[in-house]
Amino acid sequence: MRRSVVIGSGAREHALAWALAKSSQVVVTPGNPGIAAHGITCVDTPSTELDADLFVIGPDQPVVDGLADELRAQGKTVFGPGADGARLEGSKAYLKEFLTAANVPSAAYGVFDDEDEALAYLAVMSPPFVIKTDGLAAGKGVLVTSDLEEATADVRDKLSGRSFGGAGSTVVIEEGLDGPECSIMVLCDGANVATLVASQDFKRLGDGDAGANTGGMGAYAPMASLSAEELDEIHERIVEPTVQELRRRGIDYRGCCTRGSC
Secondary structure, eight states: OOEEEEEEOSHHHHHHHHHHTTTSEEEEEEOOHHHHTTTOEEOOSOGGGOOOSEEEEOSHHHHHTTHHHHHHHTTOOEESOOHHHHHHHHOHHHHHHHHHHHTOOOOOEEEESOHHHHHHHHHTOOSSEEEEESSOOTTOOEEEESOHHHHHHHHHHHHHTTTTGGGGSSEEEEEOOOSOOEEEEEEEESSOEEEOOOBEEOOEEETTTEEEEOSOSOEESSOTTSOHHHHHHHIIIIIHHHHHHHHHTTOOOEEEEEEEEO
């Protein structure tokens, strides 16, 4: 039987391990007791010291840190982009620049590491304001607010390092877009893409879009309100230009890429 290694310890890795266990022997590093309760082996051994037919990297940080590159250098088959492709997730400022170069539509924005310049940009914007840490923040680095004072305080906290340390030393300030959100997950082997079923997720902590913006408070799929024509448009205007820009930059992207659309 084929052997797969899943790297991580969260709910994402739990789902991946459960699905892979249907067709292969699975080891999860480090895993968690919930995964082990399904009879799936969890070990503390670093992934670079394990052997398997397939390695699947779940969390963002190891991918951004180049774990996929390290495993591929050992001759292993890996589901997950290298560090160059992972910059799309690891830096929101880089992502916005990438989308602009690829002519993929996205919200108007500014990138700042200077507090005075950031606040001057805020002062001429119309609410709602969207303030994002540049780096990884476990899905909690985004503030969406119509309150200028709250937005101002958030910019100061992020740029000072009080909120997210080095991840917030640069901020991306975007215009707020209103409307339903859909998430499209696309599998890529470096050249070809396969679009999975569209889903809709919700990020506000409380009911009625109240409370803090989080990494996701729930999702469902398929998204019945998304038409086939709209899905085709997303593929044409977002997915294909993204893949073409990756190729133009010489980035061999292998893994899953997620895009949200309003």
